[in-house]
Structures are given as structure tokens and as C-alpha cells.
Amino acid sequence: MTITASRAVDAPQAEPPARVLLADRLFSGASADQLEHAAVAIASGQVVWAGPRSELPAAYADWPRQDHGDATILPGLVETHAHLGSYSRAAQPDVPDPARHAVAWEVLSSVKIARQLASVGVTTAQSLGARDYVDVALREAVKAGLVDGPRIVAAGPPITLTGGHSWYAGAEADSKTELRRQVRLHHKAGTNAVKVMATGGFMSHSTAPWNAQFTVSQFRALIDDAHRLGLHVAAHAHGSEGIRRVAQAGVDYIAHASFVGPDGRTAFDPELADQLASAGVYVDHSAVPTYPPVAGEGFAARAYQLYQHGVRLVVGHDIGAVLPASAYTWGLRQLEQAGLPRAEVLIAATSRGAAAVGLAGVTGVVAPGYAADLIVAAGDPLADLTALDHLLEIVLAGRRFEPDPVARFDPQERLAAPVRAPLAPDDARAAHLERQRRRAAHPLPRG
Numbered sequence: 001m002t003i004t005a006s007r008a009v010d011a012p013q014a015e016p017p018a019r020v021l022l023a024d025r026l027f028s029g030a031s032a033d034q035l036e037h038a039a040v041a042i043a044s045g046q047v048v049w050a051g052p053r054s055e056l057p058a059a060y061a062d063w064p065r066q067d068h069g070d071a072t073i074l075p076g077l078v079e080t081h082a083h084l085g086s087y088s089r090a091a092q093p094d095v096p097d098p099a100r101h102a103v104a105w106e107v108l109s110s111v112k113i114a115r116q117l118a119s120v121g122v123t124t125a126q127s128l129g130a131r132d133y134v135d136v137a138l139r140e141a142v143k144a145g146l147v148d149g150p151r152i153v154a155a156g157p158p159i160t161l162t163g164g165h166s167w168y169a170g171a172e173a174d175s176k177t178e179l180r181r182q183v184r185l186h187h188k189a190g191t192n193a194v195k196v197m198a199t200g201g202f203m204s205h206s207t208a209p210w211n212a213q214f215t216v217s218q219f220r221a222l223i224d225d226a227h228r229l230g231l232h233v234a235a236h237a238h239g240s241e242g243i244r245r246v247a248q249a250g251v252d253y254i255a256h257a258s259f260v261g262p263d264g265r266t267a268f269d270p271e272l273a274d275q276l277a278s279a280g281v282y283v284d285h286s287a288v289p290t291y292p293p294v295a296g297e298g299f300a301a302r303a304y305q306l307y308q309h310g311v312r313l314v315v316g317h318d319i320g321a322v323l324p325a326s327a328y329t330w331g332l333r334q335l336e337q338a339g340l341p342r343a344e345v346l347i348a349a350t351s352r353g354a355a356a357v358g359l360a361g362v363t364g365v366v367a368p369g370y371a372a373d374l375i376v377a378a379g380d381p382l383a384d385l386t387a388l389d390h391l392l393e394i395v396l397a398g399r400r401f402e403p404d405p406v407a408r409f410d411p412q413e414r415l416a417a418p419v420r421a422p423l424a425p426d427d428a429r430a431a432h433l434e435r436q437r438r439r440a441a442h443p444l445p446r447g
């Protein structure tokens with residue numbers, strides 16, 4: 001017998017209440033336009049009607065209503081690159097044998113991150129890397145009403161080379177057969193997506209961000225198998241060579257796209273950007289200002305260049321691994337400062353983000369038939385993005401969510417203390433030679 005989560009919970013959840021939300025403005029996410037004097041009727045977790053208040057059908061006239069006045073109803077925000085279940089190794093249970101509690105610790109910290117995301121208005125989060133498939137369990141726990149949190153799209157542990165970037169998440173593979181096996185293990189565990197580490201990263205000691213981790217034909221084996229099983233594929237790629245290879249192999253989504261060259265410096269490649277645009281690959285590029293820069297460079301300019309080339313930008317900040325949930329709206333303002341129009345930023349953060357995580361037609365738009373995943377911002381975010389820092393309501397699948405207090409994000413503090421100083425290419429080689437030298441000078445004692 002299979003015990004489902006809902007059967008294990010004593011009291012089934014009550015239906016979310018039917019009601020009408022009113023506000024001076026509605027940004028539906030379906031276009032860059034806004035509707036004035038809007039009404040949105042929600043019932044059973046769905047939007048059942050949205051339009052001008054004066055045209056609200058009589059059927060909804062006696063439903064409970066909340067008039068927010070000078071405010072804007074928007075689709076809830078979408079974080080396309082979170083980590084729900086990859087706790088920092090610096091924080092662990094204060095007991096003699098912390099490893100024994102690793103999974104429980106990952107679960108509990110992922111619940112906290114999920115609640116914090118919801119508290120800043122994120123109603124959908126794609127988890128791009130979690131140990132022990134914690135994100136899959138969390139997704140089901142949210143659906144079953146065990147915990148409150150955003151709608152979750154889960155990728156499980158990222159697939160990587162043995163000893164490659166994030167190897168400690170537990171999904172190593174070195175051949176096409178092993179890559180296919182990992183995809184099937186993910187499918188068996190119930191993920192919605194697969195994340196592959198296409199290049200090294202800044203935070204693993206054993207890798208370099210400019211090196212590609214697999215060949216085109218290996219990527220193709222993984223992607224074809226994932227697609228056959230209905231899973232979309234997101235690739236972590238800092239280096240240009242890795243970006244080129246996954247694009248050629250038919251990837252759906254690229255995290256970072258930092259264009260790091262073989263010399264360890266970033267160099268935008270317009271042809272490669274055109275290739276991403278014409279293939280319709282989704283790209284998250286929002287965490288960039290806080291990443292440890294390569295050889296003194298920042299990546300901020302890339303977002304605007306990608307936008308100019310018509311690449312489908314979405315909003316993913318590596319929340320839970322690099323940035324806290326409170327950085328979300330700050331990240332949106334960074335995109336605006338990089339040169340993206342505000343409407344483009346809002347579309348990236350809502351309808352396009354939903355499409356990027358496989359939820360087109362499900363959430364990300366305020367229209368009949370979509371989930372009632374909504375936020376109400378005081379003022380007008382299309383005129384000033386800081387309106388998103390003052391939310392009057394957060395609605396998760398039709399239920400009003402009471403936010404947790406979230407400390408304000410301080411970018412200065414974050415920039416002053418990078419996660420880990422990156423190695424320059426020559427340093428990486430020097431470190432390798434130094435290890436060889438030490439090993440030769442200190443041979444292991446014979447037993």
C-alpha cells in the first residue's frame with residue numbers, strides 16, 4: 001500500500017475561499033499593459049474572472065471583496081533558480097555527529113527558505129539543485145498543506161562529473177550511460193526537471209568555471225532522455241564553451257550564462273547570444289552582481305547585452321545557495337539599472353518565468369483558468385519597482401499567506417564578503433603543481 005501525504009495528514013485542507021480583489025491597477029503579466037480600476041475574482045485556488053471593475057459579472061457581486069485602492073494586482077513573482085535543500089556546510093546541527101542529521105537539516109532549512117520566498121511575493125520557485133531530492137518532498141508537502149510555501153518545480157540533485165561542480169549533491173556521472181541513468185533516477189524520484197552542471201563553478205574547489213564538463217554528444221544523450229520523460233533541462237554554465245555545447249545539444253534553460261573564456265575572463269559573444277535567442281533558451285542572469293567576479297570583472301553588463309540580442313531573460317538569483325530570499329526585489333532593480341525596461345523586468349519575473357519552469361498556462365498570468373497565485377503591491381510597480389517591497393497581500397493558490405518578517409537585503413555587506421575568492425587560471429594550475437610537489441615530498445607511510 002502506498003501512503004500518500006494527504007492521507008497521512010489528519011485534517012484535509014479547507015477549500016480556499018471565493019472572493020473578489022479590487023485595486024486601481026492590474027498588471028496581468030500577459031502584456032506590458034495595465035488595466036485601470038480592476039477586479040479579480042478567485043475561487044477554489046483559481047482565477048475565475050479578471051477585468052474592469054465596472055464589468056464584474058453579477059454572479060460575483062455578492063462575494064466577499066477587498067478593495068486595496070491605490071495598489072496593483074500582479075501575478076506572484078517567479079524565482080527560477082532557487083536551491084531548496086542544499087544547506088550550507090557551514091551551518092549544521094551542533095552535535096558530535098552532524099552527518100547523521102543532514103537530511104533533516106536540509107528539509108528544515110528548505111522550509112525556512114520557501115517561507116521567506118513566499119514572504120517577499122514569490123509564488124513559484126524552481127529549485128535547481130537539492131541534496132536527497134528534498135525539493136521534491138517539499139513540493140509535495142506544500143501541495144498537501146503540511147507547510148506553506150510557493151508552488152515548487154524540483155530538479156533534485158544536479159548531475160555533474162565525478163568530482164565536478166557540486167559533486168557533493170550526490171549525482172555524479174561520467175559517460176552517456178551514467179548520464180541517462182541519472183536522468184532516470186531523477187524521473188523515478190519524481191523531479192519536474194533535470195539540472196546539469198555544464199561547466200565548473202566558483203564554489204567548488206575541484207572545478208574551474210571556464211571548463212565544460214561534458215561533450216555535445218553526452219549533453220545530447222542527457223537532454224534527449226529527459227525530454228522523452230517530460231522533464232525540461234536546465235544547465236549551469238559560466239564558461240562560453242559549455243554554453244555553446246548545451247545550446248547545440250538542445251538545452252531549455254541556462255543558469256548564469258556568464259561568458260567566461262578559457263583565460264578566465266568574461267567576454268560577451270554576440271553570435272552565441274543570437275544562437276540562444278533563436279533557439280528560445282531561457283537564461284537567468286540576475287545573481288551576477290554578487291558573484292565573485294572573475295579576475296576583477298563584474299557581470300552586470302551581460303543582462304542588457306542578452307536583452308538586446310533578444311534572449312529570453314528570466315529572474316533567478318541562486319536563492320538558498322548564494323543570495324537570501326530578501327534579495328529578489330533588489331535583483332529586479334539591478335536589471336532595471338542594467339537598462340531593461342520596467343515592463344520587461346516584470347514580465348521576466350512573472351509570465352516568462354512561469355513558462356521557463358514548465359508552467360505556461362498554469363501560473364504567472366492573472367486571467368481566468370490560471371492559478372490564483374497573486375500579489376497586491378502598494379502603488380504602481382510599472383512606475384517604480386520599489387512598490388514590490390510593500391505588499392498588501394500575498395495569495396498562494398487562492399490562500400492568503402501571512403508573511404514572515406524578512407530582514408532587508410544589504411548588497412554592500414554581501415559584496416564586501418564574497419562567498420569564495422575565485423582562482424585565476426594560473427593560480428589553479430599553480431595549486432595543482434603545489435599539491436603534486438607536496439605529495440612527492442611527503443609520501444604516505446607504508447602500512
Ligand SMILES: [Zn+2]
Pocket residue numbers: 081083128129255318321
Ligand atoms: Zn545555483
